Amino acid sequence: MDTKEFLAERFEEQRGRLHAVAYRMLGSLAETDDAVQEAWIRLSRTDAEEIENLAGWLTTVVGRVCLDMLRSRTSRREDPVGAHLPDPIVAPAERSGPEHEALMADSVGLALLVVLDTLPPAERVAFVLHDMFAVPFDQIAPIVDRAPAAARQLASRARRRVQGVAPRPDPDPVLQRRVVEAFLSAARGGDFEALLRVLDPRVETHADWGALRPGVAAVVHGAEAVARSAISYARPAEFVRPALVNGGAGVVVLDDGGRPFSVMGFTVADGLIVRIDALADPVRLARIDLAVLDGGGRG
Numbered sequence: 001m002d003t004k005e006f007l008a009e010r011f012e013e014q015r016g017r018l019h020a021v022a023y024r025m026l027g028s029l030a031e032t033d034d035a036v037q038e039a040w041i042r043l044s045r046t047d048a049e050e051i052e053n054l055a056g057w058l059t060t061v062v063g064r065v066c067l068d069m070l071r072s073r074t075s076r077r078e079d080p081v082g083a084h085l086p087d088p089i090v091a092p093a094e095r096s097g098p099e100h101e102a103l104m105a106d107s108v109g110l111a112l113l114v115v116l117d118t119l120p121p122a123e124r125v126a127f128v129l130h131d132m133f134a135v136p137f138d139q140i141a142p143i144v145d146r147a148p149a150a151a152r153q154l155a156s157r158a159r160r161r162v163q164g165v166a167p168r169p170d171p172d173p174v175l176q177r178r179v180v181e182a183f184l185s186a187a188r189g190g191d192f193e194a195l196l197r198v199l200d201p202r203v204e205t206h207a208d209w210g211a212l213r214p215g216v217a218a219v220v221h222g223a224e225a226v227a228r229s230a231i232s233y234a235r236p237a238e239f240v241r242p243a244l245v246n247g248g249a250g251v252v253v254l255d256d257g258g259r260p261f262s263v264m265g266f267t268v269a270d271g272l273i274v275r276i277d278a279l280a281d282p283v284r285l286a287r288i289d290l291a292v293l294d295g296g297g298r299g
Contacts, residue, residue, distance in 0.1 A: 007048055011040055014055055017133075018062050024128045025066040027086030027113045030287065035065045056139060063125055063143040070121035085208040085279050086113040088263050089291055090252065093177065093242035108132075110246050110265045110277040112166040114206065119158050126151050127158035167274045169267050171247055176249035176268045177242070183266070183273055185253070187227075187234040195227035200272040205229065210281025226276070245277075252290060260290050 015036060022035040039061045051057045088110060116124055122144040129135040129143070130151075137148040137155070144151055160163035170176055179198050205220045220229050241252045245265035255261040262280035266273055279285065 003048060004044065007043060010054055011043060011058070014058050018058055021059060021128065021133060022062050022066055023089075024108055024113070024116065024132055025063070025125055026069060027117055029089075031069055031089040035062055035069065038065050044184055059129070059135060060135070060139065060143055062135070063129055063140070066160040067121055067125050067143065070124060084117070085206060085277050086110060086117065087284065087288060088245050088250075088277075088279055088290065089247075089264060090250070090263060091244040091271040093244055093249070108246060109166070109169055109248055109267060111267045111275050112162070113246075114277070115162050115166040119161060122146070123154045123158040123161075123183045126154035127162070131159060132154045167267050167269050170271070173249065175271065176266065179268045179271060179273060180249040180251070181242075182235075183230065183238075184240060187230040188233075188237065190231050192227055192231065195230055196223050196275055199226055200269070203272075203274055203276070205276040205278065207278040208281055208284075210283055260285050260288075263288070263290075 018039060019032055022032040023029070026032050026035065026201045039058050042061050043058065049178075053221065112268045116128070119127065126137075126140050126144055129140050130137065137151045140155075141151040145152060146154065182198045185214050186192075186198070201223050202221075203223050203226050205226050206271060207218055209218070220226050235253055239254045239256075241254065243250050243252050243263070245251075245263060248265060249268060250263065250265040252260050253262045253264065262278050265286065267275040267277075
């Protein structure tokens with residue numbers, strides 16, 4: 001095996017972790033792939049004998065690439081129409097076994113990603129690397145061009161912003177699914193009181209329509225408003241396919257032609273739905289792999 005083949009093999013061993021790191025920093029699947037690919041390009045151009053810790057070296061490279069991407073976003077000041085949601089990761093709801101357990105362990109909810117999107121770039125990178133991947137601050141410091149103590153402060157500020165804003169979901173997937181199914185059933189039946197019983201009084205829905213419906217309210221606050229909206233938009237059961245969305249209970253809603261119309265992720269805490277995130281931007285939906293859902297491919 002020559003050096004390049006050896007490096008390629010070692011890189012593939014790290015790809016899953018690098019993808020997880022980049023996704024949490026960027027919230028975009030396309031940019032995540034670009035960041036991981038850039039790490040490989042830089043590795044392939046580097047003298048492997050100079051790298052003592054490949055995993056740490058690759059994490060540093062991905063961190064720097066993601067930081068540059070985040071700063072570029074800020075400089076462009078891209079203000080999307082209405083709410084903007086990160087790209088969801090969709091998997092079959094009935095998945096079981098080691099792959100499912102790995103997905104659940106490695107998942108990060110859409111609600112948390114939305115909060116991470118509000119952080120300044122350096123804070124986000126420091127928080128993700130330290131709090132989510134246990135990277136020590138002396139390794140984070142050169143990535144964010146700070147001293148280790150300053151990198152620690154960045155992560156601490158980010159932690160304060162995140163705590164109490166991103167709800168902590170119930171860890172039991174069976175409970176999550178039961179609550180979501182009760183919500184969907186009540187919405188289809190027009191049962192307003194039943195909807196209120198499964199909604200937290202301060203529940204919010206966040207819908208990213210892209211340019212499809214710029215005049216539609218992107219954020220709905222409060223149980224009564226969310227319940228009314230749910231009844232208005234309810235679809236028959238045959239058009240709603242259960243799914244895992246970022247490791248939590250969710251659904252893929254199909255249009256009359258059987259094509260994905262929206263992806264909805266539910267955050268369930270203390271047995272109540274506290275947040276619903278819905279991606280209905282047709283441009284972005286077209287870039288998400290939904291073929292993992294039986295019958296959920298594009299027709």
